[in-house]
Amino acid sequence: MILPDPLKVSPYEYEGTHSFLLEYIGKCKIGEILIGQELMQMLDVLLGHFDNPEIKVDYEDAYKRIKFIETKCKHFEAPFAGKPFVLELFQKAFTEAIYIFKIYDEEIGRWVRLYQDVLFLVARKNGKTPLISALCLAEFFCGELGTRILCSSNDYEQADLMFQAINSMREESKSLMNVTRSNIKGIFFGNPKKPKKTGKFSYKNKGTIKKISAKTGAKEGKNIKVGAVDEVHELKDNSSTMPIRQAVSTQDEPLYIELTTEGIVNDGYLDERMREARQVLNGELERPRWLIWLYTQDSEQEIWKNEKSWAKSNPGLGVIKKKSFLKKMVEEAKSSKSMRVFVLSKDFNIKQNNASAWLTPEDIINEEEFDLEELRNCFGIGAVDLSKSGDLASARIILMKPGSQKKYTLQKYFIPESKLETLSKEDRKRFVEWIRSGLIDVSPGNENDFSLVTAWFVKLVKEYGIRPYKIGYDKWSAIYWAKEMEEYGFDLVKVSQQDWGSMSEPMRLVEADLKSNLINYSNNPIDKFCLENTALDMNTKMEMRPIKVQGKEDKKIDGAVTIIIGYRVYIDNRTEFLSLVGR
Structure with missing residues (x-):
């Protein structure tokens, strides 16, 4: 597909509708937004979808969720607490990429979402957990009746971070509070103080949002539509993710999201996922339903030589994540091996071997x-x-x-x-x-x-x-x-x-x-x-x-x-x- 001319008054439109994804791709292509080669490979694949006759582009689901997040969700942590959740362009583009592409499913007999499996890798402090939490909440309200969502991570505390982010956004909105309730077991539709007898926001809607950890038993048998697993770099194997992936398999349009930074666990679950993801991006492995969204550096050397390159793994730099903070981390990493390991893996998504020499x-x-x-x-x-x-x-x-x-x-x-x-x-x-x-x-x-x-x-x-x-x-x-x-x-x-x-x-x-x-x-x-x-x-x-x-x-x-x-x-x-x- 030929990219729209960015100098025109109304660029980045497809069939008369503005596309945040096309805008993002266009700005990345001309260098206005700096990204790594691995994300560019995925964007090239997405760009090809616009010209693929077997793929339909439908903005309704994406726009509905973007609008929900920006009008109903508010931040709950300093320094943005109480402020509307205004999505950055990269966040809108990511959301569009998940929802706008449809393929016809012969078995179901209708058009369904192309991407059902998502890997989202981004450096820490770039708002990944709030973003996915907001998407889960949007799916809860904008999705079909009976949507069940599961938040998971390696430990209960980390899983609870995502769940609390979802619940805090719910509590920040009076209109969302009026039709839902929460307890230690989860979030549910139906408000006992303002009950509705029928409809999506009544007790008849059995949709739920719950949390589990890798250490939680009896994960098999859950019938969920959305599974979001946070910080998968901590997982040693797929024993905690496979039950969740199997639990969404009964749905017509399931959504399974893995969000993480890089880690230091040798031969862990993320290592295998990243190997497969890179094979897909290089055309060596076919996974057409897998959206691979990686914010990675092209080399370690550029980190030390070019501050501008930091945006490749930190798309929220300067807005969500402070550049002064990252500068401080990099300076400390120059003189401390332990800090270097941590900064390269967590701030720049460069995998570190946790069994390499401690001292020079x-x-x-x-x-x-x-x-x-x-x-x-x-x-x-x-x-x-x-x-x-x-x-x-x-x-x-x-x-x-x-x-x-x-x-x-x-x-x-x-x-x-x-x-x-x-x-x-x-x-x-x-x-x-x-x-x-x-x-x-x-x-x-x-x-x-x-x-x-x-x-x-x-x-x-x-x-x-x-x-x-x-x-x-x-x-x-x-x-x-x-x-x-x-x-x-x-x-x-x-x-x-x-x-x-x-x-x-x-x-x-x-x-x-x-x-x-x-x-x-x-x-x-x-x-x-x-x-x-x-x-x-x-x-x-x-x-x-x-x-x-x-x-x-x-x-x-x-x-x-x-x-x-x-x-x-x-x-x-x-x-x-x-x-x-x-x-």
Whole structure:
């Protein structure tokens, strides 16, 4: 199809009706609106529909829903709370794309909506949840009698966000409130205070809007017309989406919408959906009923070099999402690996591997060494990762000098003799050298003798006067060892390395201190080895914890874990510990 001339007085019309979709395509084509190549591929497909004799273009359903949203829906969150929901051009174009294209269904015997399956990928804070919530509410009122809608997500809290957005928009409108009611189970037609005996807005209309999460049972068997699944990047597989997709399959014109940003779950549900979506866009896979609307960047490099390119993944930039906020995020991402992972995935829809290296070689390399005599009679913070009894274990003490932010850390490693035989040839050579150098103590047989860990801390006290203020330890296999340590008078604190909340803050501080050369680990090669093998695992709250780098599952990270555990204890007791250091 030949695009209308944008310089004419009435451009972007099709058969005498203005099309927001054609307007959007036209402005994208001339570069007035910047989008990525993947969305342009979809727009080219949509443009071809206008010339396809087997597809009918009918604006009625789209215009009805756009009008409903702009006249009946109001925003409910600051800074737009109470204001009418005025749709941006990209939102109107997206809505049109869903509703205006019709195909004749021989089985049903009438024209039906072409697109029944929608994937909507857009960076965070671009209004995706309010938009889909408004569309669900519009479908509830503008759709047929008995329309049932289901809001879903990976957890109940996220599913509730969409449901509450729908309900809040309903509550903002007196006319919508007059014909509906809500409770903890959902939203329903019929108002007990102003009952209607017949018609669409009476109790006879059994339409509902409800919410479920991926953890909710008994999803099969629901007969719904609209299913909207939020933040699908968190899903590990299709076990929570397939029941919803099957539940809409009985409808003549079902609508199944997945809305999300990119994520950091490896080999998750979204990864498979994105692979299929890209195959469809490239003509390698046929899915004619699937609307794929992806706001993605064309490369990572353009993010750092060209601020204008940010609009490709952020269509609401400057109106819905503040550019100053995004600038701040990008600047922080330049100096922090954890922030970089989060920003690239959540603000620019660039998939991040959550098992890639946490630190760069430059962050890790520090050839400084220190003489323990300089720190004699100091207070310290201990940290222990006993791991499994048949594996490498790590013990550490973190020391500081009065008036300095630098942390000096002394470490000792422990391994059972039999474990050496299971190491790779390359690692075995390293470990044998480290044992000869006195960096690792070996226990005979198949298990670590954890009393050697206790003896190491006792030795620090007796020979150097170093007094552990508190010792953090991961609770794995530590019951008897902890009891032994407490009998010696040591104060132990449990710190779980599997807990996002425990690990996140200390990991950030360790990263920052390594970059600033504020950690002196006396050039210990095992510490370097462990830091190189450590990856960050991040959740959607931007909390992180240490895991092994993908592909290095046989490598060790125990030394990195004890640094982080030590920092957790330091953060929790900073004021009191520093007062002891300053004495």
